[in-house]
Amino acid sequence: MSPNQTAQTPSTFSLSPYTGPWTEAEAAHLLRRTMFGPTYQQIQTAVANGMSATLNTLLTIPTLSPPVTWDPDEAVVPQGQTWVNSVYPSNDTQPTENARLRSLASWVIERLNTEQVSIAEKMCLFWQNHFACEAAFDSRATYNYLMLIRQHALGNFKQLVKDMTIDPTMLIFLDGYSNNVYSPNENYSRELLELYSIGKGPQVSTGDYTSYTEGDVAAGAKILTGWYIEGLRSDTVTTPYAVFENTLHDQTTKTLSARLGNAVVNANGAQEYSDYIDIIFSQPDIAKHICKKLYRYFVNFDITPTVMTDIIDDMAQTLVSNNFNVLPVMQQLLSSAHFYDMAVRGSIIRSPLDMFFAMYNATGSVPAYDMATNGEIWLNIYWIAGAAGQDYLAPPNVGGWPAYYQAPSFSRLWVSSSNLKLRFDFAGWQTAWGGFNINGNPFSVDTLNYLANLPQPDDPVAIVEHSCVVFCPKPVSQMDKLVLKTILCNGLPDFEWTIQYNDYVANPGDETYADPVRRQVALMLMRLFKFPQFQTF
Amino acid sequence: MTMKRSDFIRLVSVGSLALPSVMKGMKVQPVAQQLFTTSVNAQDRVLVLIRLNGGNDGLNTLVPLDQYANLTIQRPNLILPQNSLLKITDTLAFHPVMGGMEYLFDTGRVGIVQNVGYPEQNRSHFRSMDIWSTGMLDAGATSGWMGRYFDANWPGFPTAYPNADQPDPFAITMGYEVSSTCQGLMANFSHAITDPFESYNLDPAGIVNDGTYYGSHMEFLATLIDQTNAYGQQIYAAANAGNSLSNLYDPNNELAVQLRYIAQMISGGLKTKVYIVNINGFDTHDAQVLPTDATTGDHATLLKTLSDAIHAFMDDIRLLGLEDRVAGMTFSEFGRQIASNYSHGTDHGDAAPLFLFGNCLHTPVFGANPVVPDQIIDQAGLPMAVDFRDVYASMLKDWFEVDVNQIQSFFEHQVTYYPLMGNCNRGTVNENGNPVVLVYPNPCAEYATIRFDCQSEWVRVELLDLNARLIQVLVDSNLAEGMHNVPVELERLAVGEYIIRVRKDSGELTTKMMRVKAI
Structure with missing residues (x-):
C-alpha cells in the first residue's frame, strides 16, 4: 500500500459470510457502497429486513x-416518445443528433437520480468505467452500448466482452470498424487484453507482459478484422448494427x-472473435484482473x-467456477466478513456523481416538472458533474x-x-444559495422533503444524529454534531426549533413558517456537505 | 521566406557601427519591482512541463528529411508533402502548422532531443505514462521524479507547509488533477488550479486521524482544505500583481490560456518551481490526418495548439523580462509506429523527439535523426537513443543545479548527463579567468561602452541584475570577427551593481558593472 495512506490492517480477510451485528451502521455501509444516495428510511428498511434479504433486493436489476x-431540435420523433429505434432525417442530421444526445445525457442522470434499492446504477457505472467508451456520433x-452494459450488469462477464467486441459504439471508439486485412489497427486488440479481459502483467522482456505479448496484440488485431457498421445516422435504418465482411477479414491462421x-x-x-475470446477466457489467471477492479470499486483501493x-x-x-457470472461474486463479496470490516468503511472518497446523488437522492430531491424542464435540469447536472471530473459519456481515457x-x-x-472548491461551491449552491x-x-436539494421523511423532524438533536447516519460513513464527533445543531437552530435553544417546526406544520402553505425551516436545514446540510466526513463513503 | 538557424549563422555579419544606442526604450518600472525580490539563479527558476497525452507521433511532428523517401513507403496515407514542411535544418522540418515553434527554433529558444524513450518499451498508455511520471522502470514505483526532488529538499511535506520559507505551492497543475510527476512520499507536491484569479475560502475542518483508511482520508482532506486556502491566497495575490504582455495568445487555445495564467503567476512573484499543463488527444489511431489533405486533421490541430501556445508563452516571457528564469519541456508516453495504419492513423510505438524551450537552451538538436527502414516491419517503432530519465536528470542538473549525487539517488539507473539547458549558468567566464568583456568606464554614470571579441558568429549581450535576471538585451545579432564596442546609455538605470553577459556560440563571458550617480 502507499505510504501516504497508512492505515490499520483489516482484521478480517475472508469472504466467509459476515455474522456480526446488523445495525444501521452496517446497513448504511452496504447501501452507500451499492447505491448513490440511500435515504434514512431505506437504511431503516435494510436494518429491519436483514442483510440477506437486503442483498437480494440490491442484486436485482x-x-x-x-x-x-424533449428537445425541440428533434426532427423525427414526437415529444415524449422515444427515439432509440427511429431513423434520422434525410438531411441535416446534426440538430436531431444534438437533441438525442441531450436526451441521452439527461436520461443517464435521471437514472442515477431515481435509482431504486438496487446495485444497478453502481454496476453500470462500474462497467462504463471498465469499457470507458465515449458517446458515439449516433x-x-x-x-445500445449503455443497454448492453446494463443487460450484463450482473450477468456473464465473458459474454459481455464478446458482445462488446462487436458493439458499434466500441467498434467506433477503438477503431474496430476500420480494422481490416489490408492494414490491421491494433487499438481494440490491445485494450481487449490489457484492460477489458485478462489485464496486463509485469513486463518481463521486450513485448512480453506476462499475461500476453505484443505478438498477441498483433495477432488479435488480425483475428478481429472484417467488422464494420451499417446504419449510422441513417434515414432508413432504425438502429445501427455491426456487419462482418469476410473479404475484409484476415484469413490466415493466427498463432498466439x-x-x-x-x-x-x-x-x-464471423465467429473468430468469439473463438479468440474463448481462448483468452480459458487462461488460468483470467478472472483476477476484473476481480481486482471490482474490489477497488466496491471495497477498498x-x-x-x-x-x-x-x-x-x-x-x-468464484467467478470462474460460476462460468463468469458476476452475480455470485457480488453476492459473496457484499455478504463477506471482510466487506463489513471497520477498517474498510469510509475508505473511498466520493466521485462527483457519488457526491451529487448522495445530496439529491438521500434528501428525496427529484425534479417533478414537465419532461423538457426535467430534462434540462438533469442535463445541467450532467455538465456540472463533467466539469467536476466525471463526464459519464466521455471518460478521460480508455482506462476510465x-x-x-x-x-x-x-x-x-x-x-x-x-x-474541492467546485464541489463545495456546488454544495452551497444546491442547498442555501438558490440552486x-x-x-x-x-x-x-429539497430540504423540506428531507425533513418530512426523518422520524423526528421536530427534534434538532435527532435531525443531526440521523443526518450523520445518512451522510457520514463513521460516527461523527460531538463537536461536529454541535456545529451542525448550532447552525440548524441558529444558535438558539433546541426548543426554539421545535416551536418553529410545529408552527410550520400547523400552517401548511404559509411561506412565513416554511421559509425559515427550509433555510436552516439548507444551512446545516451545506455545512455537512463540506465536512471531510461526507466526502468519503 | 523564413530565416533558418542554419542560414542564420552563415550570414555576413553587420558592422558594429550599426549597433544602436539601446537603453532609451527601457522599461524601468517592472525592473525596479523585480529588484526588490530576493532570489538567485536556480532557486528562482521555473520549469514548465507540457504533457502530450496519448503518445505523440514524432515522425509527423518533426520530419527527418533524410528519411523522407522511406517515410513515403512507411506511411503513404499520412506523409506530409515535402513542399509543405517547415525546414529548420538541412535534415529536419516541422509539421506545416508549427510556425510558432519554427520561429522559436530559429531564434534559439526551442530545442529538440531526438529519439527519447526507455529500454523495453511498454506500449500500454497507462504503464508507459506511469514510467514517464515516476521516472522509473520499476513497476512498484509510486513517487514522481519531481516528487523525489521535492522530498529530498523539503522533507516532511505536507506537514507544516506552507510556511514562511515556502509560502507558495512547490508545483502547480493546471486543471482538476494533480500531476503524478510530483507525487511525493507523503503527499503530492502539486497544487491543482483552473484559474489563478479565483479566490479560495473553503470551510476548514479539524479532524483526527483514527488510524484507518478513513482516518488518513480525513487528515488528507483537512490538510488539503488548509493548503487550498493558504496557497489560494498566494496564487490570487501573485496573479493580480503579475502581468501578461504578449498579444499572441489565442483565447480559444486552452493550452495558451493556461500558459498565460502561468506567465501571470510567475511575473507576479509566485515562487512555484514547476508548472504542469496537459493536452489530450495524441492517441491518433485513426483520422490523424484527413484523407484529402495530410497537413490537416486531428494531429495538425493538436500540433498547432501546442506550437501556438508555446510561441505566445515564450513571447510573453521575453516581454516580461523572465526569459532566463523559465524553461520548459514536453513529454509523451511513447511515439507511434513507423508505418501508418489503414485508418489514416498510427498505433502505439516507441521513441520520439522531445521538445525543450527556453532562453538557456544549450543544444538546438541533440542526437541524430531516426533511421526509417525501406520496408514495413510489422509493429516496428523507432528505437530509443536517449533515455528519458537522463533528460530528466540533465534538466535537474542544468536547470535547478541539483547536486549530481542527489540526482543519482532519484534514479534506479546510472545517470548520464547531456548538455540541455545550462547556457545561462554562471561560472563560465573564460578558460583563464581573464575577463575578455570590458565595460568602460567602470564605475560608470550615464554612459558606458562594452567591448568584447568574437568570431564571425551570433552574439547576444545582456544586462542582468545581480540575481542574474535579465533587464535588457543590448545586442542580439550576427557580428563580424574582431573587437566590438557597444555604446549604452544608462541614465534611466538605478544606481547599483549589474552583470553584463556576452553569449556567443563560441562561449559565454560575464563581468560586473557598477552604476554610480553622475557628478
Whole structure:
C-alpha cells in the first residue's frame, strides 16, 4: 500500500459470510457502497429486513424505460416518445443528433437520480468505467452500448466482452470498424487484453507482459478484422448494427504466444472473435484482473498481498467456477466478513456523481416538472458533474477515470484543490444559495422533503444524529454534531426549533413558517456537505 | 521566406557601427519591482512541463528529411508533402502548422532531443505514462521524479507547509488533477488550479486521524482544505500583481490560456518551481490526418495548439523580462509506429523527439535523426537513443543545479548527463579567468561602452541584475570577427551593481558593472 495512506490492517480477510451485528451502521455501509444516495428510511428498511434479504433486493436489476424526446431540435420523433429505434432525417442530421444526445445525457442522470434499492446504477457505472467508451456520433448506438452494459450488469462477464467486441459504439471508439486485412489497427486488440479481459502483467522482456505479448496484440488485431457498421445516422435504418465482411477479414491462421497457451486460431469468419475470446477466457489467471477492479470499486483501493491471496483469488475462483457470472461474486463479496470490516468503511472518497446523488437522492430531491424542464435540469447536472471530473459519456481515457485505477492516490484524485472548491461551491449552491432555475422552475436539494421523511423532524438533536447516519460513513464527533445543531437552530435553544417546526406544520402553505425551516436545514446540510466526513463513503 | 538557424549563422555579419544606442526604450518600472525580490539563479527558476497525452507521433511532428523517401513507403496515407514542411535544418522540418515553434527554433529558444524513450518499451498508455511520471522502470514505483526532488529538499511535506520559507505551492497543475510527476512520499507536491484569479475560502475542518483508511482520508482532506486556502491566497495575490504582455495568445487555445495564467503567476512573484499543463488527444489511431489533405486533421490541430501556445508563452516571457528564469519541456508516453495504419492513423510505438524551450537552451538538436527502414516491419517503432530519465536528470542538473549525487539517488539507473539547458549558468567566464568583456568606464554614470571579441558568429549581450535576471538585451545579432564596442546609455538605470553577459556560440563571458550617480 502507499505510504501516504497508512492505515490499520483489516482484521478480517475472508469472504466467509459476515455474522456480526446488523445495525444501521452496517446497513448504511452496504447501501452507500451499492447505491448513490440511500435515504434514512431505506437504511431503516435494510436494518429491519436483514442483510440477506437486503442483498437480494440490491442484486436485482430493475427494468428501465428508454430516453424520450424533449428537445425541440428533434426532427423525427414526437415529444415524449422515444427515439432509440427511429431513423434520422434525410438531411441535416446534426440538430436531431444534438437533441438525442441531450436526451441521452439527461436520461443517464435521471437514472442515477431515481435509482431504486438496487446495485444497478453502481454496476453500470462500474462497467462504463471498465469499457470507458465515449458517446458515439449516433446516439442510438450509444444507447445500445449503455443497454448492453446494463443487460450484463450482473450477468456473464465473458459474454459481455464478446458482445462488446462487436458493439458499434466500441467498434467506433477503438477503431474496430476500420480494422481490416489490408492494414490491421491494433487499438481494440490491445485494450481487449490489457484492460477489458485478462489485464496486463509485469513486463518481463521486450513485448512480453506476462499475461500476453505484443505478438498477441498483433495477432488479435488480425483475428478481429472484417467488422464494420451499417446504419449510422441513417434515414432508413432504425438502429445501427455491426456487419462482418469476410473479404475484409484476415484469413490466415493466427498463432498466439506461449502466454496464451500457444493457441492456434483458425480462420472462422464471423465467429473468430468469439473463438479468440474463448481462448483468452480459458487462461488460468483470467478472472483476477476484473476481480481486482471490482474490489477497488466496491471495497477498498489497497490490494495488499494478503488481500490478493485471501480475497481476490477467492473472488476469481468464484467467478470462474460460476462460468463468469458476476452475480455470485457480488453476492459473496457484499455478504463477506471482510466487506463489513471497520477498517474498510469510509475508505473511498466520493466521485462527483457519488457526491451529487448522495445530496439529491438521500434528501428525496427529484425534479417533478414537465419532461423538457426535467430534462434540462438533469442535463445541467450532467455538465456540472463533467466539469467536476466525471463526464459519464466521455471518460478521460480508455482506462476510465484515473481515480479508479491510478496508484498511489486512487479516489483522492477526485479532490484536488480546484475540484474541492467546485464541489463545495456546488454544495452551497444546491442547498442555501438558490440552486437551478430552468425557465422559472427551481430545483435544488429539497430540504423540506428531507425533513418530512426523518422520524423526528421536530427534534434538532435527532435531525443531526440521523443526518450523520445518512451522510457520514463513521460516527461523527460531538463537536461536529454541535456545529451542525448550532447552525440548524441558529444558535438558539433546541426548543426554539421545535416551536418553529410545529408552527410550520400547523400552517401548511404559509411561506412565513416554511421559509425559515427550509433555510436552516439548507444551512446545516451545506455545512455537512463540506465536512471531510461526507466526502468519503 | 523564413530565416533558418542554419542560414542564420552563415550570414555576413553587420558592422558594429550599426549597433544602436539601446537603453532609451527601457522599461524601468517592472525592473525596479523585480529588484526588490530576493532570489538567485536556480532557486528562482521555473520549469514548465507540457504533457502530450496519448503518445505523440514524432515522425509527423518533426520530419527527418533524410528519411523522407522511406517515410513515403512507411506511411503513404499520412506523409506530409515535402513542399509543405517547415525546414529548420538541412535534415529536419516541422509539421506545416508549427510556425510558432519554427520561429522559436530559429531564434534559439526551442530545442529538440531526438529519439527519447526507455529500454523495453511498454506500449500500454497507462504503464508507459506511469514510467514517464515516476521516472522509473520499476513497476512498484509510486513517487514522481519531481516528487523525489521535492522530498529530498523539503522533507516532511505536507506537514507544516506552507510556511514562511515556502509560502507558495512547490508545483502547480493546471486543471482538476494533480500531476503524478510530483507525487511525493507523503503527499503530492502539486497544487491543482483552473484559474489563478479565483479566490479560495473553503470551510476548514479539524479532524483526527483514527488510524484507518478513513482516518488518513480525513487528515488528507483537512490538510488539503488548509493548503487550498493558504496557497489560494498566494496564487490570487501573485496573479493580480503579475502581468501578461504578449498579444499572441489565442483565447480559444486552452493550452495558451493556461500558459498565460502561468506567465501571470510567475511575473507576479509566485515562487512555484514547476508548472504542469496537459493536452489530450495524441492517441491518433485513426483520422490523424484527413484523407484529402495530410497537413490537416486531428494531429495538425493538436500540433498547432501546442506550437501556438508555446510561441505566445515564450513571447510573453521575453516581454516580461523572465526569459532566463523559465524553461520548459514536453513529454509523451511513447511515439507511434513507423508505418501508418489503414485508418489514416498510427498505433502505439516507441521513441520520439522531445521538445525543450527556453532562453538557456544549450543544444538546438541533440542526437541524430531516426533511421526509417525501406520496408514495413510489422509493429516496428523507432528505437530509443536517449533515455528519458537522463533528460530528466540533465534538466535537474542544468536547470535547478541539483547536486549530481542527489540526482543519482532519484534514479534506479546510472545517470548520464547531456548538455540541455545550462547556457545561462554562471561560472563560465573564460578558460583563464581573464575577463575578455570590458565595460568602460567602470564605475560608470550615464554612459558606458562594452567591448568584447568574437568570431564571425551570433552574439547576444545582456544586462542582468545581480540575481542574474535579465533587464535588457543590448545586442542580439550576427557580428563580424574582431573587437566590438557597444555604446549604452544608462541614465534611466538605478544606481547599483549589474552583470553584463556576452553569449556567443563560441562561449559565454560575464563581468560586473557598477552604476554610480553622475557628478
